[in-house]
Amino acid sequence: MSVTPPNRDAGHWAKPIRKIKVTDVPAGAVNLNVDGQAVVSPLQGFGTLWQKTYQVRLPGVTLSAAEVMRIWRENFPRLQPAGNHFFPPAAGIEPGRVIFIDTTLPVFPGLPGLIPIAAGVVVIYEDDECFTVMTPAGFPECGWNTFSVQVEEGVPVAQVQSLARAADPIYEFGLYVMGGAQKQEGTWQAVLTALAAHFGVAGQVQMHRTCLDPRLQWAEAGNVWHNAALRTILYVLATPLRRLFPPRLKSGPRQP
Amino acid sequence: MNTPNVTMTVRRLGPATCVIDIQGEVSAAAENALMDAYTQAVSAGARDILLNFSQLEYMNSSGIGLLVTLLIRANRHAPRLRLLAMGLSEHYRQIFELTRLNEAIGIFATEAEALAA
Numbered sequence: 041m042s043v044t045p046p047n048r049d050a051g052h053w054a055k056p057i058r059k060i061k062v063t064d065v066p067a068g069a070v071n072l073n074v075d076g077q078a079v080v081s082p083l084q085g086f087g088t089l090w091q092k093t094y095q096v097r098l099p100g101v102t103l104s105a106a107e108v109m110r111i112w113r114e115n116f117p118r119l120q121p122a123g124n125h126f127f128p129p130a131a132g133i134e135p136g137r138v139i140f141i142d143t144t145l146p147v148f149p150g151l152p153g154l155i156p157i158a159a160g161v162v163v164i165y166e167d168d169e170c171f172t173v174m175t176p177a178g179f180p181e182c183g184w185n186t187f188s189v190q191v192e193e194g195v196p197v198a199q200v201q202s203l204a205r206a207a208d209p210i211y212e213f214g215l216y217v218m219g220g221a222q223k224q225e226g227t228w229q230a231v232l233t234a235l236a237a238h239f240g241v242a243g244q245v246q247m248h249r250t251c252l253d254p255r256l257q258w259a260e261a262g263n264v265w266h267n268a269a270l271r272t273i274l275y276v277l278a279t280p281l282r283r284l285f286p287p288r289l290k291s292g293p294r295q296p
Numbered sequence: 297m298n299t300p301n302v303t304m305t306v307r308r309l310g311p312a313t314c315v316i317d318i319q320g321e322v323s324a325a326a327e328n329a330l331m332d333a334y335t336q337a338v339s340a341g342a343r344d345i346l347l348n349f350s351q352l353e354y355m356n357s358s359g360i361g362l363l364v365t366l367l368i369r370a371n372r373h374a375p376r377l378r379l380l381a382m383g384l385s386e387h388y389r390q391i392f393e394l395t396r397l398n399e400a401i402g403i404f405a406t407e408a409e410a411l412a413a
Contacts, residue, residue, distance in 0.1 A: 083364065
């Protein structure tokens with residue numbers, strides 16, 4: 041009897057996720073807008089589909105791609121710009137785990153973020169040289185981001201590549217009118233610049249954006265129901281009420 | 297970019313169907329081979345393009361990204377063209393399910409099933 045050999049990539053992929061099940065919440069993270077949500081690909085989003093690639097070369101760094109990636113992963117939260125908080129799982133960045141995010145969205149291009157958003161992304165793929173996260177329903181974008189390192193002509197090159205579209209009409213407006221896209225691009229440029237600085241390199245980040253599909257997918261406009269920014273605002277506004285009327289804990293089965 | 301370790305062969309299956317046989321690894325390095333094979337199939341007049349994954353040896357997240365890009369390109373430039381898949385192992389079916397590609401690409405076990413769809 042022949043036995044099919046396991047796929048070489050089998051251990052790198054998460055299992056299919058119908059609904060995200062959060063099992064551990066790192067200290068400081070807010071478990072909001074993630075647990076119970078489905079993951080969404082660029083196909084389920086509303087807005088214009090963009091592929092954006094950010095790269096920084098690390099000349100003089102003699103580490104392998106895997107070693108650079110390991111250091112990047114270990115310092116992932118610390119390399120974020122001010123106001124952007126990433127909370128990787130305690131167990132590390134592994135397929136199926138959630139990375140919680142706490143940040144703000146701008147209301148006008150160039151201004152600091154004002155609208156709070158607590159969300160997260162799921163690691164769907166991970167190997168020595170890269171990992172990919174996928175967004176849950178309600179996240180500003182539908183799609184994924186891949187963080188990778190490869191060595192080109194002896195020089196490590198760190199890269200962030202996103203393939204995503206705004207999740208709903210409100211986010212599309214927020215991204216391209218209120219400055220969300222500008223902030224997002226600034227974030228990844230800042231992360232790569234900080235990574236280069238970590239290795240003692242004055243990094244010049246190259247960014248390349250390609251519009252893969254300019255069409256709006258109106259059939260997905262109903263995604264607004266899951267909008268994490270709106271839900272976070274409601275959550276924040278309701279904080280005094282929750283303090284006045286704490287939710288009752290569900291009672292367990294009655295003991296005889 | 298890394299050297300591609302993949303071969304893509306285009307063959308005609310029916311009057312309006314072409315098969316792209318994928319052998320090897322689908323990663324970012326496979327982009328040119330996949331797009332060339334797609335262009336070749338479209339130029340041959342295919343309205344259905346069947347991606348045959350039965351000899352797929354490895355696929356990473358960049359490879360899935362390539363498939364999404366191909367699907368978007370096909371939907372945008374040839375709205376009546378259908379992209380189909382066959383020969384996926386259980387492992388790769390699960391990856392299609394995880395990334396929700398299975399909702400946009402018809403998946404079949406055999407060429408005959410795909411032709412009949």
